[in-house]
Amino acid sequence: MSMPMYVPPEQLIKDRAEFAKKGIARGRPIVVLEYRDGVLLLGENPSGSLQKIGEIYDKVAFAGVGRFNEFESLRVAGIRYADLKGYSYGRLDVTAKGLANAYAQTLGQVFTHEVKPYEIELIVAEIGDEADDTHIYRVQFDGTLRDVEQFGAIGGDEEPLHATLEAGFADDMDLADALRLACGAIESIGEEEVPSSGWEAAVLDRANGRRKFRRVDSDTIATARQ
Numbered sequence: 001m002s003m004p005m006y007v008p009p010e011q012l013i014k015d016r017a018e019f020a021k022k023g024i025a026r027g028r029p030i031v032v033l034e035y036r037d038g039v040l041l042l043g044e045n046p047s048g049s050l051q052k053i054g055e056i057y058d059k060v061a062f063a064g065v066g067r068f069n070e071f072e073s074l075r076v077a078g079i080r081y082a083d084l085k086g087y088s089y090g091r092l093d094v095t096a097k098g099l100a101n102a103y104a105q106t107l108g109q110v111f112t113h114e115v116k117p118y119e120i121e122l123i124v125a126e127i128g129d130e131a132d133d134t135h136i137y138r139v140q141f142d143g144t145l146r147d148v149e150q151f152g153a154i155g156g157d158e159e160p161l162h163a164t165l166e167a168g169f170a171d172d173m174d175l176a177d178a179l180r181l182a183c184g185a186i187e188s189i190g191e192e193e194v195p196s197s198g199w200e201a202a203v204l205d206r207a208n209g210r211r212k213f214r215r216v217d218s219d220t221i222a223t224a225r226q
Contacts, residue, residue, distance in 0.1 A: 016117045020141040023119030027065040029156030031185055032123050032148060033165060034134055035178035038205040038212065039125045042182040044190075045200035053202045055213035057082040057094045059127050061204050065155030066120035066141075074103060074122065096126030100137035100145055108143025117141055121154040127204040127212055157189045164188050175203065176224035179216070183225060196222035
């Protein structure tokens with residue numbers, strides 16, 4: 001009987017992390033940033049049917065980069081989690097923090113115990129009635145959970161993206177300003193200009209009714225960039 005090859009635990013974790021990071025880096029990035037009336041999530045997405053940004057609950061939104069089938073399964077699980085919690089307790093008990101914690105536990109378990117880690121990173125965002133009630137969380141492939149303050153990015157080449165967002169961000173931006181900044185930041189790390197139809201964007205907007213989530217169409221993006 002042959003003995004299985006021994007791999008030191010630290011080397012195994014390192015190899016899994018490098019594998020996941022390479023897969024995520026190949027994906028098109030998503031930018032999240034706060035503006036005057038809420039939160040914008042925007043990314044390049046030439047597909048008209050495979051969406052990377054979606055609604056989870058009344059005031060909670062989701063975005064994912066990496067392998068579509070992996071983050072889509074978590075998005076669907078998040079909707080079920082939110083519906084069950086909202087029904088069992090109350091709608092106000094469904095929070096981005098609770099959902100992000102659940103995602104972090106799932107990704108951490110997969111990263112530690114499964115043969116192949118998930119090649120994804122997630123953003124979970126929530127808004128309230130006031131700007132101070134905004135919460136944005138980033139969940140990494142290994143279950144690491146981080147707060148995002150004002151702006152952030154997942155996927156692609158993050159450092160230059162973050163630098164561009166930091167240079168252009170202002171506290172009182174309207175939606176048009178936020179769209180220009182987010183599109184410009186992503187294009188700054190690409191090789192060509194992205195057409196208006198090549199973007200996917202959505203907002204959590206305090207001006208909406210109970211459901212704060214709405215998608216931003218290509219005409220609105222084109223007008224903002226003129």
